Amino acid sequence: MANKHIVIDPITRIEGHMRIEAVIDDATNTVVDVFCSSTMFRGIETILKGRDPRDCGLMAMRICGVCTVTHFQRSIEAVENAFNVQVPANARLMRNLIQGALFMHDHLVHYYHLHSLDWVDVISALDADPHAAATEAAKWANVAGETPWTADAAIFSAMKERLAKFVAKGRLGIFGNGYWGNSSYKLTPAQNLVAITHYFQALEVQRDLGQMMTIIGGKDPHPQSLVVGGITSINDIRDPERMKLFRDLALRVRQFIKGAYIPDMYMLAQMYKDEMSAGSGAGLKSFLVYGGFPLNDGPIEQAAKLFPGGIVHNGDLTKVTDFDPALVTEDVTHAWYAAPSPEHPSVGTTTPDYTGFKNITNGVAYLDTDNKYSWIKSPLYDDQRVEVGPLARMIVGYARGDVRIKGYVDNFITRANITVDHLYSSAGRTIGRALESELMSDIITDWVDELNTNIASGDLTSWTKFDFNAVSQNAQGYGVEEAPRGALGHWIRIENGKVANYQAVVPSTWNAGPRDHLGRLGAYEESIKGLKVANINEPLEILRTVHSFDPCIACAVHVVDTRGKELGSFKVDPICGL
Amino acid sequence: MEKDLAIQKSIFSKISGIDTNKGDDFYEDLYKRCEERIDALQAVNPFTEDELEEVLVEEGYNRRDFMKWVSATTAMLMLPGFFEPLVAKTVQVLNRVPVIWINLQDCAGNSEAFLRTDGPTVDELILEIISLEFHELLMAPSGEHAEQQLENAMTTFKNEYLLFVEGAIPTAENGIYGTIGTSGETYVDHLVRLSADAKAIVAVGTCATFGGIPAAAPNPTGARGVMDIVSNKPIVNIPACPANPANMLGVILLYAMTGELPELDSLLRPKFAFGYRIHDACERRVHFDAGEYVEEWGDASAQAGHCLYKMGCKGPVTFNNCPTVKYNRGTSWPVAAGHGCIGCSEPGFFDKFDRFEAPTPFNPNYNPASDFQIAAGIGLFAAYKTATQEESAQEGYHGE
Numbered sequence: 001m002a003n004k005h006i007v008i009d010p011i012t013r014i015e016g017h018m019r020i021e022a023v024i025d026d027a028t029n030t031v032v033d034v035f036c037s038s039t040m041f042r043g044i045e046t047i048l049k050g051r052d053p054r055d056c057g058l059m060a061m062r063i064c065g066v067c068t069v070t071h072f073q074r075s076i077e078a079v080e081n082a083f084n085v086q087v088p089a090n091a092r093l094m095r096n097l098i099q100g101a102l103f104m105h106d107h108l109v110h111y112y113h114l115h116s117l118d119w120v121d122v123i124s125a126l127d128a129d130p131h132a133a134a135t136e137a138a139k140w141a142n143v144a145g146e147t148p149w150t151a152d153a154a155i156f157s158a159m160k161e162r163l164a165k166f167v168a169k170g171r172l173g174i175f176g177n178g179y180w181g182n183s184s185y186k187l188t189p190a191q192n193l194v195a196i197t198h199y200f201q202a203l204e205v206q207r208d209l210g211q212m213m214t215i216i217g218g219k220d221p222h223p224q225s226l227v228v229g230g231i232t233s234i235n236d237i238r239d240p241e242r243m244k245l246f247r248d249l250a251l252r253v254r255q256f257i258k259g260a261y262i263p264d265m266y267m268l269a270q271m272y273k274d275e276m277s278a279g280s281g282a283g284l285k286s287f288l289v290y291g292g293f294p295l296n297d298g299p300i301e302q303a304a305k306l307f308p309g310g311i312v313h314n315g316d317l318t319k320v321t322d323f324d325p326a327l328v329t330e331d332v333t334h335a336w337y338a339a340p341s342p343e344h345p346s347v348g349t350t351t352p353d354y355t356g357f358k359n360i361t362n363g364v365a366y367l368d369t370d371n372k373y374s375w376i377k378s379p380l381y382d383d384q385r386v387e388v389g390p391l392a393r394m395i396v397g398y399a400r401g402d403v404r405i406k407g408y409v410d411n412f413i414t415r416a417n418i419t420v421d422h423l424y425s426s427a428g429r430t431i432g433r434a435l436e437s438e439l440m441s442d443i444i445t446d447w448v449d450e451l452n453t454n455i456a457s458g459d460l461t462s463w464t465k466f467d468f469n470a471v472s473q474n475a476q477g478y479g480v481e482e483a484p485r486g487a488l489g490h491w492i493r494i495e496n497g498k499v500a501n502y503q504a505v506v507p508s509t510w511n512a513g514p515r516d517h518l519g520r521l522g523a524y525e526e527s528i529k530g531l532k533v534a535n536i537n538e539p540l541e542i543l544r545t546v547h548s549f550d551p552c553i554a555c556a557v558h559v560v561d562t563r564g565k566e567l568g569s570f571k572v573d574p575i576c577g578l
Numbered sequence: 579m580e581k582d583l584a585i586q587k588s589i590f591s592k593i594s595g596i597d598t599n600k601g602d603d604f605y606e607d608l609y610k611r612c613e614e615r616i617d618a619l620q621a622v623n624p625f626t627e628d629e630l631e632e633v634l635v636e637e638g639y640n641r642r643d644f645m646k647w648v649s650a651t652t653a654m655l656m657l658p659g660f661f662e663p664l665v666a667k668t669v670q671v672l673n674r675v676p677v678i679w680i681n682l683q684d685c686a687g688n689s690e691a692f693l694r695t696d697g698p699t700v701d702e703l704i705l706e707i708i709s710l711e712f713h714e715l716l717m718a719p720s721g722e723h724a725e726q727q728l729e730n731a732m733t734t735f736k737n738e739y740l741l742f743v744e745g746a747i748p749t750a751e752n753g754i755y756g757t758i759g760t761s762g763e764t765y766v767d768h769l770v771r772l773s774a775d776a777k778a779i780v781a782v783g784t785c786a787t788f789g790g791i792p793a794a795a796p797n798p799t800g801a802r803g804v805m806d807i808v809s810n811k812p813i814v815n816i817p818a819c820p821a822n823p824a825n826m827l828g829v830i831l832l833y834a835m836t837g838e839l840p841e842l843d844s845l846l847r848p849k850f851a852f853g854y855r856i857h858d859a860c861e862r863r864v865h866f867d868a869g870e871y872v873e874e875w876g877d878a879s880a881q882a883g884h885c886l887y888k889m890g891c892k893g894p895v896t897f898n899n900c901p902t903v904k905y906n907r908g909t910s911w912p913v914a915a916g917h918g919c920i921g922c923s924e925p926g927f928f929d930k931f932d933r934f935e936a937p938t939p940f941n942p943n944y945n946p947a948s949d950f951q952i953a954a955g956i957g958l959f960a961a962y963k964t965a966t967q968e969e970s971a972q973e974g975y976h977g978e
Contacts, residue, residue, distance in 0.1 A: 007760055039762075041748075041755045042683055043798030044791060047928075055934050058920055062791045062819065065687025207907075214906035218915025221687045222819055222922075225915040227875050227935075232916030234876065235883055352798070354754045357762060365762045463876030 002026045004536065007364055018512065021367055022528065022542060029536055034521075034528045036512055037367055037374040041336070045350045048502040053079045053472060053494050054228045056502070060490060061222060063504065068221045069102040069213065070483035071490075071504070077300065078490040079228045082477025083468075088461040089297050091230040093451040094237055096293050096306075097246070098217050098225075100444040104253055105209035106484035107390070107437040110550045111261065112202035115430065118544035119268060120187060120195040123180035126164055128193035130157035136190045140263035143415055149259035150197060159197045179538040186271040194267070198260045205256045208249040215246050230463030238455045247448045254441035257434075262412075265434045269416040272427045276418065281426030281545035283527030285315040287392035288381050288510070290323055290489060292482030306404075306443065307482050310396040311381060315424055320399040325480055328489070328505060330377040334369075334514040341517065342380055345491035345503035346476060378513035378522060379505050387523040388486025388510040389549060391423060391432035404443075408435045426527070426548040433550070472497040483507050485550050511549050524549060586887075586938065590894040591867065596841075596853035598656050605658055608836070612664050615837045616671060624673040625735075631670070654903060655828055655840075656850045668835040675834050676735040677742060678728070680772060682765045683756050683792050683801055684745025688783040691820040732775050740833065741776040742826075743769065743804050746785040746792045750800030769807055778812040778839055779804055780829055784927050787815040787846075794928035805846060814839050815846040817898075818923035824903045825851040845925060847897070856893035856919050859901040862886065880916060890935040891918030898923045 008020040023033040044063055048056055056079060061072035073095055080087065087095075133156040141148035150156070179185075187195065210220050216233050217223025225233040236242050269276065291309025294300055309323035329342035338353035358368035367373040378385075386392075397405030398420065412435055413419060422428055472494050480489040486507030493501040513522040521529060524546060531541045634644055648666045652659065681689065731739065745765075748755035753764030763771075773779055781804040784790040792801035805813050816825050829848055832840040840848040857863065865871070865885040872879040872889050887894070896919050900911045913919055921931045 039757050040683065041799060042792040042801070043755075046796065046798045047791065047794045050795075052933050055932065058934055059791060059794075059928060062685055062687070065685035065690045065820065068685075068687070211906050211909050214909040216915070218910050218912040218917060219905035221690045223915070224912035224917045224920065227917070230876060232875060232880070234881055234916060236910070236915060238881075352755070354751070356754070360761065364760045460881055461876065462880070463874070465874070 003032060005366075006539065007366070008539070008542065019367070020524075020528070020542065020546065021369070022539070024533065024536055024539075026536070029533050031528055031531045031533070031542065034525050035367055035369045035373060036376075036514060036522060036524045036528075038376045038512065039374075041352060041375045043350065043352070045502045045504060048499050051499050052497070053082070053492065053499055054468070056490075056492065056499065057226060057228070058224070060502075060504065063506070065221045067102065067106065067483045067485060067488070067507075069099050069217070069223060070481060070488050071506075072223065072226055073099060074479035074481050074488055074490045074504075075492075076226050076228055077479030077481070078477050078492045079479075079494075080477070081300070081479055082475035082492055082494055083228070083466055083471040085229050085464050085466045085471075086297070086299060087230050087464055088459075089454055090234070090237065090451065090459065090462050091464075092294055092297060093447050093454070094216055094231050094233065095226065096447050097444065097451070098213055098223065099293070100440050100447065101209050101212040101250075103440050103484050104257070104437050104444075105206055105213070106550070107433045108202050108209065108253075108257075108261065109206050110484075111264075111430065111433065112199045113206075115547045115550070116195060116199060116264075118540065118547050119185070119272065119427075119430075120199075121180050121182075121185035121192050122163070122196055123167070124185065124187070124189045125160065125192040125196050126167065126189075128156070128160060128189035130154075130160055130193070132190035133160075133193040133197070136188075136267070137194045137263070140194075140267045141259055143266045144258065144263045145415075146258045146263065148263065149201065149256055156193055156197055159200065160193060163196065179535075179540050182534055182538050182540050184534045184540050184544075187267070188271075191267055191271065195264055198264060201260065202256070205253055208253055212246050212249050212253075215242055227463065229466060230461075232462070234460060234462040237451055238460060240452070243448060243452055247445055250441070250444050250448065254445070257437050257441045261434050262438055265412070265431050266416050268427060269412075269418055269422070269431060273418065273422070276422040276425045276427045279421075279425050280541070281429070281527045281531065281548060282424040284385055284387045284523050285424050286313045286384060286386045287311065287395045288323070288386040288388050288487055289392050289396040290325075290388075290480035290482060290487040292393075306439075307393045308397055308400050308402055309480075310400055311386065312392075312395050312399045313384070315395075315421070317395070317399040317420065320396060323480075324382075325478060325489070327382040329380050329383070330503075330505060330509075331380055331516045332372075332377050333517040334372055335374050335377045336372050337377065342383075345489065345505050346478070346493060347501065348491070348503040350503070374514040376509055376513050378516040379510050380516060385516065385520050385522060385526070386510065388507050389429065389432075390436045390484070390486075391429045392486060393482060394432040394435055395420075395423070404439065408439050426545045429548040469497070486510060586894070587866075590857055593858055594853075594855045594897075596656075596849045605661075609661065609664065612661075612668075612835050615835060616664070616667050618837075619671040619674045619834065622674045624671075625676055629670070629673070651824075651828070651831065654824060654850065654899070655832060656853070664835065665831065668831055672830070672834055675830060676731065676739040677830070678731055678739050678772065678776075679742040679744065680768070682743065682745030682747055682769065682786070683799070684783070684785055686744075687820040688744045688826075691823050728772070732772070736775045738777050739775070740830065741772055741779045742782055743779060743786045744782050746789050746801035746803060747807055748792065748799035748801050749807075750798070755799040766807060769804065773808045773811050776811055778814065778833070779808060780814045780816060780826070781805065782816050782826060783821045784817045784819045784922055787817040788925040788927065790819065791928055812839055813846050814842065814848060816851070817845075817847065817925075817927075818900075819927070821923075822851070822898075822900070822903055822905070825899070843897075847923075851899045851903075852897040852923070854897065854899065856896045856898055856900055856913070859899070860893055860913060861901060862913060883916075886913060886916070886918040888937050889918050890920075890933065890937055892921035892924070892931055892934075892938060893919040894938055896921040896924050 004024045004026055006022050019037045019039060021035045022031050025032050048059060057072050057076040060075035061068045063071050130153045134151045134153040137148045138151040213220040216236050218225050225231055288311050289307060289309050291305045291307060293306035294303035295306055296303050310320045312320050329344050330348055331342040332339045333341060336352060336354045338351045339349050355372045357365040359366055394405060394409055398409050473496060475494040478489060478491045488506045491503045511523040515521055527545050528542055531545060533539050533541045648662050652662045652665045747765045747769055749766055753766045756765040758768050781787045786804050788803045789801050792799055814829055828850060829840060840850060843849055843852060862885045866887055870884040872884050872886050904911045920934045921927055
């Protein structure tokens with residue numbers, strides 16, 4: 001028995017570059033150890049110090065060009081929390097609308113363009129009979145109880161032709177350079193053709209979601225219509241034509257989610273049932289939800305939430321505890337920072353302490369895994385490692401008996417003939433995201449209607465006045481919410497009208513953090529450990545699991561063995577094949 | 579305040595901008611040279627097999643959609659209407675233009691901007707036919723294999739490729755705040771190496787141009803813009819956060835059409851995009867002139883769509899084409915959404931406009947010289963001088 005130490009670098013993410021090093025047992029092809037590292041640092045928390053708290057939102061949103069809306073809102077809410085300012089109903093609804101669109105955008109693009117090719121063998125689709133594909137599309141939509149988005153053999157036939165042409169021309173690089181034929185792919189040719197057809201159709205649908213965000217955000221990414229105390233785009237939300245456009249776009253998106261995305265998940269659950277029952281990629285099975293999308297007005301911590309907060313440990317749905325922001329800490333034992341860890345974010349520090357790689361052998365650098373090895377801190381909740389994200393929201397909501405969430409989950413597991421336990425897997429994480437998209441697509445039009453009704457009643461309030469000089473002298477606050485990828489919080493302390501300290505604890509920190517002070521693995525690490533790879537030169541299963549957490553942008557992954565010799569390389573390059 | 583306002587108004591009421599009509603002789607001459615350039619490009623073997631016509635048909639667009647886009651783009655580039663057929667022709671030969679795109683200290687906002695949802699769909703189709711040899715974030719594997727791929731592109735297209743850079747470059751502590759690939763090359767080394775054989779460099783977004791948010795005080799990582807690092811290559815800056823994809827495409831188009839970089843201002847920004855202040859083309863301008871201002875968020879003036887000057891709009895001192903090009907299918911832009919411009923395309927963004935909601939002049943302690951101090955460390959001046967010299971050494975459309 002020999003172990004092979006492979007370097008996968010980078011798994012590119014918007015927060016910077018990500019590297020995974022895995023030790024794989026040659027005899028069993030099982031991942032026996034794994035380390036996850038981020039190799040880029042900007043210091044935005046430090047830059048925010050000393051600034052006007054009202055400017056923070058516009059700066060903090062630039063932490064990320066993808067979940068930019070969520071950072072913008074949380075930063076502003078942290079300041080509102082510090083100032084004890086409650087936003088008017090129009091602002092709450094508008095913030096929910098823009099973030100709701102962001103959720104669906106992120107999820108759609110993630111599944112189809114960043115993740116689906118871990119499950120879907122594109123080249124296999126070239127062998128498909130378009131009529132069989134039409135039958136498949138109708139079948140899974142039928143399981144979902146919906147009308148299929150596309151069940152026309154002519155469309156599948158055209159897609160097959162187009163695909164053949166792409167492959168022949170090498171136009172979509174990914175299609176020519178994937179792990180096609182890997183035994184870990186399970187879909188039939190016809191099913192693959194259905195999935196890849198939806199991949200292209202989703203490209204168009206996601207543009208609708210971008211436009212929805214711009215209608216009330218002014219632009220996207222990095223919208224600009226939120227301020228401490230409310231919103232600025234009152235004229236957009238009181239314009240019936242504009243809100244009708246928003247609603248029409250939302251309805252089209254919903255149709256796609258119900259007629260394509262959800263049916264694709266039934267297909268996935270059926271074909272990858274073995275992987276799900278084996279708990280492949282399950283990871284920590286402990287889930288944290290800060291809570292998100294306030295459904296009524298008043299102090300945000302008291303409002304009913306679309307996604308209730310809470311913690312479920314070890315997959316035990318019988319016990320769920322309330323989220324207490326006081327129990328969040330960040331540990332830097334294995335991160336490139338100096339701190340008397342673990343620290344609560346309200347007093348947290350960001351002091352770089354870079355110790356570099358352990359050694360470079362044949363041009364390949366190796367992480368110093370006994371010591372510090374990442375620019376990501378290791379957040380802890382009540383000194384426990386937890387996972388955050390859409391699956392966490394579904395599980396915590398389920399455990400809480402939330403009628404809405406339980407409805408979507410129960411409906412799915414019943415029709416798919418699986419159990420909740422099956423969701424503790426890479427496929428389950430992916431399904432959780434789709435269920436959340438469906439839920440969002442159903443409720444977002446209600447919010448449009450609620451907003452229209454409120455405006456029609458004559459309430460044009462868009463901002464709550466406050467006396468900045470009075471409230472900003474010595475204040476402290478936080479904004480905790482849910483981003484598409486999971487729990488996202490900003491903590492702020494203000495002295496004499498200026499930011500005295502600023503810390504953000506975000507989804508990628510929770511999930512991608514390195515080991516902690518007790519040597520416990522982060523969510524990515526724990527999920528990858530124990531994976532069995534069908535082919536050691538094609539670690540498709542590692543990619544599938546990492547991607548199930550939602551990498552924001554296409555990944556390019558490179559694998560070398562310990563001697564620096566190239567074992568293989570693959571690309572997951574989804575968008576437009578640029 | 580009223581007196582100050584009166585003074586400000588007298589200044590801001592003057593129209594800034596560039597000479598949009600250079601005379602018949604100039605355009606006729608330019609037209610001829612562009613034709614020659616396009617003929618020359620047509621003779622080159624395409625680097626990618628994709629032809630625009632085919633892509634348009636495959637994606638379900640017709641000639642009419644395309645020509646509508648051509649008209650809008652010709653206008654955006656500040657060219658007379660009779661250039662339209664030339665612009666259309668140029669797009670057809672874009673598959674002869676090699677582009678390498680790298681990501682450094684970024685948030686991916688610029689990549690997102692054109693991939694996610696921005697711009698008319700035709701933009702995206704065109705981006706598909708460009709010979710994009712390398713896009714770290716999107717297509718190329720990293721590590722040794724990526725370096726090999728990059729080497730190939732750099733060798734094949736030596737002195738021909740446009741290098742697009744997204745993100746700032748951390749220079750503190752020998753560049754440890756950003757490393758790339760299995761060997762751990764710093765971003766500084768990476769950029770310098772890739773610049774050497776580039777025809778020109780296009781810095782995309784405010785981070786790559788002026789350092790952006792990572793370079794804001796106290797600049798913990800010593801972040802800088804491309805022109806602070808690279809000193810002997812022509813550079814085009816397309817600032818804004820994120821840069822408008824229409825402007826990215828405009829630069830590529832003009833380069834393909836003329837064989838030269840577009841006409842640049844003193845900060846190396848293309849004049850077609852940054853020749854005017856936001857204020858000059860703002861849809862709320864009439865309210866500025868009429869003295870109708872929003873005084874606080876959500877007041878009656880805000881509901882009436884009045885001018886955002888008193889709420890801190892930086893439109894009067896920010897150069898960009900947001901009001902005309904807009905975002906996401908031309909759907910909106912920040913001022914339309916009721917928030918003042920925050921000057922995201924200006925050098926010193928963040929520090930210069932500290933206090934976004936305070937009326938201009940904003941930060942009384944701000945020292946304009948610090949725009950240049952930002953770059954003092956690594957020879958901005960040299961870079962800047964070389965670039966402008968190269969610029970002025972080129973003739974025609976470009977020179978002024």
